[in-house]
Amino acid sequence: MSQGIHKAHPRRRSGIRSLLAVIVAIALVGVASPAFAHDELVGAAPATGAQVDALPPEIVLTFSGVLLDEPAATEVVVTDAGGASLTGGDPVLDGTKLTQPLTGTASGVVSVIWRVVSSDGHPVSGEYSFTVGDPAVAPLGTETPLPGPPMSDTGMGAVWIVLLVAAVALGGALVAVLIARARGRREG
Numbered sequence: 001m002s003q004g005i006h007k008a009h010p011r012r013r014s015g016i017r018s019l020l021a022v023i024v025a026i027a028l029v030g031v032a033s034p035a036f037a038h039d040e041l042v043g044a045a046p047a048t049g050a051q052v053d054a055l056p057p058e059i060v061l062t063f064s065g066v067l068l069d070e071p072a073a074t075e076v077v078v079t080d081a082g083g084a085s086l087t088g089g090d091p092v093l094d095g096t097k098l099t100q101p102l103t104g105t106a107s108g109v110v111s112v113i114w115r116v117v118s119s120d121g122h123p124v125s126g127e128y129s130f131t132v133g134d135p136a137v138a139p140l141g142t143e144t145p146l147p148g149p150p151m152s153d154t155g156m157g158a159v160w161i162v163l164l165v166a167a168v169a170l171g172g173a174l175v176a177v178l179i180a181r182a183r184g185r186r187e188g
């Protein structure tokens with residue numbers, strides 16, 4: 001097959017083609033990099049493990065990327081120490097910020113479980129807690145990153161790695177063919 005291409009096109013055109021292949025490979029690397037990381041929770045108010053005097057009227061979660069507005073897939077569950085819900089309506093998404101209105105009062109550990117759609121289309125979830133009132137109640141604040149399923153980074157990463165390897169291999173092969181060809185011409 002490469003013989004056919006060799007005969008059909010002069011060397012200069014093949015050179016341009018391999019240059020294009022290398023550019024495509026570089027472009028793929030650039031596109032792939034951000035896809036390796038899902039958007040993550042970078043801030044919360046009240047913050048993880050915070051101690052507040054009273055239940056605030058809302059919780060604001062800030063993420064590392066602009067979330068996709070998928071009302072059915074965006075959810076914030078806020079419960080008091082007894083498991084009673086403290087949410088007062090649907091969460092409101094604004095770019096990287098997700099605001100969850102609260103209602104009622106609470107004392108003790110308040111748990112926040114969030115689930116959003118990352119800018120790459122994948123669901124991301126996590127949880128944290130803060131404490132209302134009594135300083136004697138120790139907050140259980142631990143920020144869990146992303147529980148494996150339903151979509152893990154591994155699946156996404158593997159696809160990109162395969163694409164990258166293929167692109168780089170293709171570019172490398174073209175360059176190798178060109179060099180071999182140029183050498184052959186010089187010697188012949």
Ligand SMILES: [Cu+2]
Pocket residue numbers: 035037038118120121122153156
């Ligand atoms: Cu993803």
